[in-house]
Amino acid sequence: MKARWTLLIAGAAALVAAKAPLRFQPDPSSVIAAEIAFNRLAQDKGQWTAFRATAAPDAVMFVPQRVLAQDWLKKRADPPASVRWSPAIVYVACGGDLAASTGNWTRPDGSVGYFTTIWRRDKKGGWQWILDHGDRLSAPRAVPEFLTGKVATCKGAPRPDGPPARGVAPPPDDSLVWTADVAADNSRHVTVKMWTGAAYETVIDDRVEAGS
Template structure:
């Protein structure tokens, strides 16, 4: 009896360990909510504190050179007043695990600009940012009347083509991305950069964000 009970317990433990990863609905409103909470945290706790608390361990940012965010942030003191920002639109991958948001920011001195943030769900399903960048503008972008969100399609193309699958990662790493939402951040030798986000439509990739930042003179 004792041996059988031991086997049952081992079997139950194996089932728990083998349970599939959490699945999430591709919900743009949850990304908008994460951005709003991110901004609120910056106003309450300090700008760089908020960035550090919401960043993934592998997150990157540009200052203007590309840096590992958490390593850079731990050396920074919060400014007296934080920049304020608000999202305009969010794009989410088919599997609901990756997202991109973009919108406007305003500094305490009145300067305006835009931002783009790439978000990824952690093992508990919380959104963490993995790339953040932006640039100053002479005039703020028009603010939409309503916040909007779009979800990448899961459908294959007319010829059966689909986004290329990533190789499966081992261990307790998160499942590979479905690649219905992909992004790149290319830095030029002169310090300029281009951040691009593309979304799978079922037949091709549509460019939904294409930010170009000139090198600082």
């Protein structure tokens, strides 16, 4: 009887452990590594191949209308040469499960622009992107001299007004929130806000005009 109870207790403990949610460290370097690997995959295997391989099932992108990425990318042929990009600043939720990265890109024809990507942890703890967008510029955006990583705080007084309007799949702790508003003419406004402990700070504010 004692042996049976021991097995039952052990089995119950294993079941609870199996269902426990993973806890992640808010590590900007892991997001930077995911971005670098994403770009390398695009150069080695093809641009759209890399986008398919790293996108979450519910990821969205803009072409310029908002589309479900995996549907749009399905069977799409890679261009002869891929766009190249590099992250400049990464923001991570204090729970470590959501992040935003932004930086500059360069196309094979020499044109330049910026990008913003929202990343989310998958069930195994890897990063998948859930939103990717950007726009062409006449000159690259100014960026910090060194790659920069910032982490939101989970501390602070209760937020009486609640978090601002959010996009798809916000983080459980609401320390990093984002929106992607698209108008009828396909112009869009993408924002990322980070909780500082006292207020939300807008850390990314991208506006794309119609026709871009």
